[in-house]
Amino acid sequence: MKxxxxxxxxxxxxxxxxxxxxxxxxxxxxxxxxxxxxTNEARALLLLEDLELIKLKDGAGITATPLDVEENPYNIExxxxxxxxxxxxxxxxxxxxxxSNYAIEADLNPTKDALGxxxxxxxxxxILAVKEGNENTDIIKALKAALxxxxxxxxxxxxxxxxxxxxxxxxxxxxxxxxxxxxxxGETVSVAASPTPHAEILGIVKTILAEKNITLEIKEFTxxxxxNNVVESGEIDANYFQHIPYLDDFxxxxxxxxxxxxxxxxxxxxxxxxxxxxxxxxxx
Numbered sequence: 433m434k435x436x437x438x439x440x441x442x443x444x445x446x447x448x449x450x451x452x453x454x455x456x457x458x459x460x461x462x463x464x465x466x467x468x469x470x471t472n473e474a475r476a477l478l479l480l481e482d483l484e485l486i487k488l489k490d491g492a493g494i495t496a497t498p499l500d501v502e503e504n505p506y507n508i509e510x511x512x513x514x515x516x517x518x519x520x521x522x523x524x525x526x527x528x529x530x531x532s533n534y535a536i537e538a539d540l541n542p543t544k545d546a547l548g549x550x551x552x553x554x555x556x557x558x559i560l561a562v563k564e565g566n567e568n569t570d571i572i573k574a575l576k577a578a579l580x581x582x583x584x585x586x587x588x589x590x591x592x593x594x595x596x597x598x599x600x601x602x603x604x605x606x607x608x609x610x611x612x613x614x615x616x617x618g619e620t621v622s623v624a625a626s627p628t629p630h631a632e633i634l635g636i637v638k639t640i641l642a643e644k645n646i647t648l649e650i651k652e653f654t655x656x657x658x659x660n661n662v663v664e665s666g667e668i669d670a671n672y673f674q675h676i677p678y679l680d681d682f683x684x685x686x687x688x689x690x691x692x693x694x695x696x697x698x699x700x701x702x703x704x705x706x707x708x709x710x711x712x713x714x715x716x
Contacts, residue, residue: 461509462714464703465521465528468512469656470495471677475550475701476529477501480508483548483703485714494677506714516654522706526713532595532699533673537628542595546702547711556675557599557695558630560623563663564689566670570611571621575648575670576694578640579633581606587636588629588697596629598697606640617645624651624659624671633697634672664688672696 466476474496480486487503488496498510513521518530519538532542542549560579562572578584582603588596607613621641625631631650638648651668653659659671660682674682676692683690703711 461507462527462708463509463511463525465511465513465518465525465706467515467518467529467531469515469678470497470681471675472515472531472701473497473512475556476703479529479548479550479701479703482550483711485711495681508714515656522704525706526708527703527706527711529701529703531701533626533628533630535702535704536592536595540704541593542700542702543593545704547705549702550700556677556701557698558673558675559679559692560670560672560694560696561660561663561674561679561690561692562670563666564691567691567693570616571619571646572670572693573608574611574613574616574641574644574646575621575623575637577604577608577611578606578637579672579696580604580694581637581640583640584633584636584696588633591632592629596697596699599695600697607644613644613646620647620649621670622649622651622668624653624662624668624673626659626673627652627654629697629699630672660686660688660690663690 464480467473471494474494477486477488477496477498477500481488485506486501486508489500489502492500511525515531516534518528519534519540522528527547530540535542560576566572580600580603583606585598585600585603588598623634625634631652634648634650638650641648656674656678659673662668663671679690679692682688
């Protein structure tokens, strides 16, 4: 009799444990890879909150981390990964939240492949940035005017199909009337940039400056650290790859003195399916 009672108790405990696991989202947690740098990690979490998958603590904003997740009803496990590596780990996780520039490089179309995408907030506009003190030099003003041109805005609209959106309100003809372009003839300006879309956009800028006999050297980088370091050191004149929240955080952490010259475009961050093909799997 005692043996029968023991077997019944074991069966009840087993069923209880199974039910408990199911109620918490199952024994196999849903894994979502997110960028590990401060501001993009927060953007990823804010997107997940907008999709009603998590709830962040009140006041959690552009510096939010998984520690700020107040409610996690679907038992999501967050995997923090270098932003550039997110497309590479996508196949190993259920989902990944990826910046559009890295998504495009990985042949993912943010407007078609993303299962959810943030709004085109100009707060995350990608900027032209220089070392403090250089922002009003003629060569930088010429570079800024070319980036703010209608040719660039038109290229962004036609090339990226909404995955990259211009935030320049009043595009120029590509030139700044206050600049003595004849004095700049024969000069070279260098810009550090991510390959996609930044270096591609700078290709249009290169043709605009070439009409004034100014050479644009585009230096491609695949990480978020070196472009700021080479501008701070003076090795390169400017960079074009980041948004202001990231730059502010970088300056604070590294004691650098880099300033924004102009916001050019925004790249909405999106969530993509890896092992899963729709967000419905999270709630099953």
